Amino acid sequence: MKLVTAIIKPFKLDDTREALSQIGVQGITVTEVKGFGRQKGHTELYRGAEYVVDFLPKIKIEVAVADSLLDQVIEAVTQAAHTGKIGDGKIFVTGLEQIIRIRTGETGEAAI
Amino acid sequence: MENEIFQLQYALDTFYFLVCGALVMWMAAGFAMLEAGLVRGKNTVEILTKNVALFAVACTMYMVCGYAIMYGGDYLLSTITGDGVTGAEEAATYAPSADFFFQVVFVATAMSIVSGAVAERMKLFSFLVFAVVMTGFIYPMEGSWTWGGNPVFGMYTLGDLGFVDFAGSGIVHMAGAAAALAGVIMIGARKGKYGPNGEVNAIPGANLPLATLGTFILWLGWFGFNGGSVLATASVESANAVAVVFMNTNAAAAGGCLAALLTAKVLFGKADLTMALNGCLAGLVAITAGPDTPTALLATVFGALGGVLVVFSITTLDKMKIDDPVGAISVHGVVGLLGLILVPVTNDGASFSGQLIGAATIFGWVFGVSLVAFTVIKMIMGLRVSEEEEYEGSDIAECGVEAYPEFSSAR
Numbered sequence: 001m002k003l004v005t006a007i008i009k010p011f012k013l014d015d016t017r018e019a020l021s022q023i024g025v026q027g028i029t030v031t032e033v034k035g036f037g038r039q040k041g042h043t044e045l046y047r048g049a050e051y052v053v054d055f056l057p058k059i060k061i062e063v064a065v066a067d068s069l070l071d072q073v074i075e076a077v078t079q080a081a082h083t084g085k086i087g088d089g090k091i092f093v094t095g096l097e098q099i100i101r102i103r104t105g106e107t108g109e110a111a112i
Numbered sequence: 113m114e115n116e117i118f119q120l121q122y123a124l125d126t127f128y129f130l131v132c133g134a135l136v137m138w139m140a141a142g143f144a145m146l147e148a149g150l151v152r153g154k155n156t157v158e159i160l161t162k163n164v165a166l167f168a169v170a171c172t173m174y175m176v177c178g179y180a181i182m183y184g185g186d187y188l189l190s191t192i193t194g195d196g197v198t199g200a201e202e203a204a205t206y207a208p209s210a211d212f213f214f215q216v217v218f219v220a221t222a223m224s225i226v227s228g229a230v231a232e233r234m235k236l237f238s239f240l241v242f243a244v245v246m247t248g249f250i251y252p253m254e255g256s257w258t259w260g261g262n263p264v265f266g267m268y269t270l271g272d273l274g275f276v277d278f279a280g281s282g283i284v285h286m287a288g289a290a291a292a293l294a295g296v297i298m299i300g301a302r303k304g305k306y307g308p309n310g311e312v313n314a315i316p317g318a319n320l321p322l323a324t325l326g327t328f329i330l331w332l333g334w335f336g337f338n339g340g341s342v343l344a345t346a347s348v349e350s351a352n353a354v355a356v357v358f359m360n361t362n363a364a365a366a367g368g369c370l371a372a373l374l375t376a377k378v379l380f381g382k383a384d385l386t387m388a389l390n391g392c393l394a395g396l397v398a399i400t401a402g403p404d405t406p407t408a409l410l411a412t413v414f415g416a417l418g419g420v421l422v423v424f425s426i427t428t429l430d431k432m433k434i435d436d437p438v439g440a441i442s443v444h445g446v447v448g449l450l451g452l453i454l455v456p457v458t459n460d461g462a463s464f465s466g467q468l469i470g471a472a473t474i475f476g477w478v479f480g481v482s483l484v485a486f487t488v489i490k491m492i493m494g495l496r497v498s499e500e501e502e503y504e505g506s507d508i509a510e511c512g513v514e515a516y517p518e519f520s521s522a523r
Contacts, residue, residue: 045380046314047387047439048427 001096001109002070006061007035007089008081013059019080020063023072026112031060039087058089064099066109121346125206128345128354129214135336136217140167142329143224147231148515149323150386150438154505155232156318156515162227162236166243170220173248178219179212181252182260205344214340218284219247221337225288228438230295232302232315233502236510238495245485246291253481254474258283264473274466276459279341281401281451282471287478289445293434294482299495301435303502312430315437318516320385327389331365334396338403353404360403361396364415368395371419379423387423390439394422394447401448402455402462414454418447449475 008016013030020028034055041054065073074091082088101111144163148156180187192208223243230239256262258277263269277283305313317323338361344350372391376384395415399406406414425442436442452471455462489495496502501509508514 044314045382045384046316047384047430048380048423049312049314049430051314051316 001099001112002065002067003094003096004061004063004065004070004073004077005092005094006063006077006081007033007058007091008061008077009083009087009089010057010059012081012083013061016061016077016080019076020073023076024069025063025065025073025076027064029062031062033058033060037087037090056087064096064112066112122205122207124346125344126210129206129210129340129343132336132340133210133214133217135333136214136221136340137167137333139217139221139330139333139337140224142326142331142333143221143228144326145322145329146326146389147228147438149319149321149326150228150317151231152315152505153318153516153519154507154514156507157511157513158236158506159227159231160515161511162239163224165236165240166223166227167220169240169243170223170247171216173244174216174219174252175212176248178248178252179215181249182215182255184260218280218337219251222251222280222284222288222291223247225285225440225444226292226295228440229289229292229436230299231437232506233496234295234299235494235497236506238489238493241489241493242291242295242482242485246482250291250478250481250485251287254287254477255283257473258470268469270466270470270473273469274456274461274463275470276455276462276466277401277452277470278404278455279338279400281397281448282467282474285397285400285444286448286452286471287474289441289443289448290475290478291482292436292440293445294479294486296434296436296441298483298486298490301433302437303499305435306430306433310431317386317437323386323389327392331362331392331396334361334365334400338400342404357403359408360399360406360411363408363411364395364399364403364418365392366395367412367415368392368398368419368422371395371416372423373419375420375423379427386439387426390422390426390443391419393443394418397444397447398451398454401451402459405455405458407458410458414451417454418450421450422447 017028035058036054036056039056041052041056043050043052063073077091098107099111100107140163144160147159147163151159175189177187179185179189185192189212192212223246227239257264258270261269261271302315305315307313335358338357339354342350342353342357345354369388369392372394373383373388376387395418398414398418399411403411422439422442425446426439429436429442434441449471452467453464455467456464486495497506497509
């Protein structure tokens, strides 16, 4: 089982969520985050004083997937969240040791 | 029949005074919203509390002694009789209490100018103690030398020297800004506003819709501020004067708004809303000393001059490390002075020398005594919140109430 963490541009959330639903992913967690990669920030102006906005708003999506679905999930997120412009984001894949469904107590892939 | 007409004129003039006074009172809401919109979320409740409380302090202190200092009579309004006619040397043409009501809201306006300039770092109760001194003594003294017609410490009389200030560019606005400047100098800039190499750091306001609403409220209230200063409406002559004043007040605001917006666009490349808002107010302040004499076109131009001046003033004050979160000193002080200087352009009854002497008198008195007052308050109870309190915000430190609890990161 793997945990797929994707940092994407906020306006791409709907597209990405739909793409994941279409391949059969049933649950995701979404967090509002800030960050930068090589995109860096931009300069804004307030009453004549410049200030640099270093951290840009992003959306973090976390999905627990079975190993069999991993490649499809990566493909779906990459396609849906892609714009071609700098700042599209990244996907991190980490191993999941255990999953438990709180309501029923199921574990492992049955809990996904 | 003649008595009936007199009664009608008395009633109409009184009614007019009261409605205009109510409009000026509404400016308090304007100041509150404007300031709440331009400070950070963590300091919003404190500035709102300050605005509500200072209005109450002004009304009370002016009743206790301010009105008496400014216009004569006994303290606690004991010589204002309800009926201005019975037993008076000359029958009043409007109710005496209406006169007090109209005057008291002007005091509150002058006082609220200070609250924006010292926002985000002054202790609430230190400010209110200053408000007691300003509304009970400092403002009434300079008011007595101007609208009160008394000589300045027996030395000279401003009216005789050709000083004209119709609705108070100098008497109210520049005076408020003088006190604000004294406060800002005594209290220093907000932490993090100015960098070590002279950089000016932006500290954006939390709620620009509120700031905009506040500006429109002030614009509306200003019709009462300038319009009521005609002091009458129940004759063809005064009704015409009132109409001209309303028209010019509005024109000046429009001119100021456009000029400031365009100036900001040229200087910064963007349409800075906060500058446009300050521009509207600058236009209004610029015309306040003389809204009765210019043509509508000239009024627009005067307002526009204020709008251009205010943008440069705001950036210049920042370069001088005078931290004014809402631009109060620029809008009311710098442009207040401009407003005074513009009067002789269309009004033969005023002279440039008279305006300058009046401005110097008002500024010198208010600035000087305010410095003393702030110094004394600083020694007794301190002026500025602690560094930790400034960091966590005045709302939590002084009020225990948050303005936007669902958006704060504390929960």
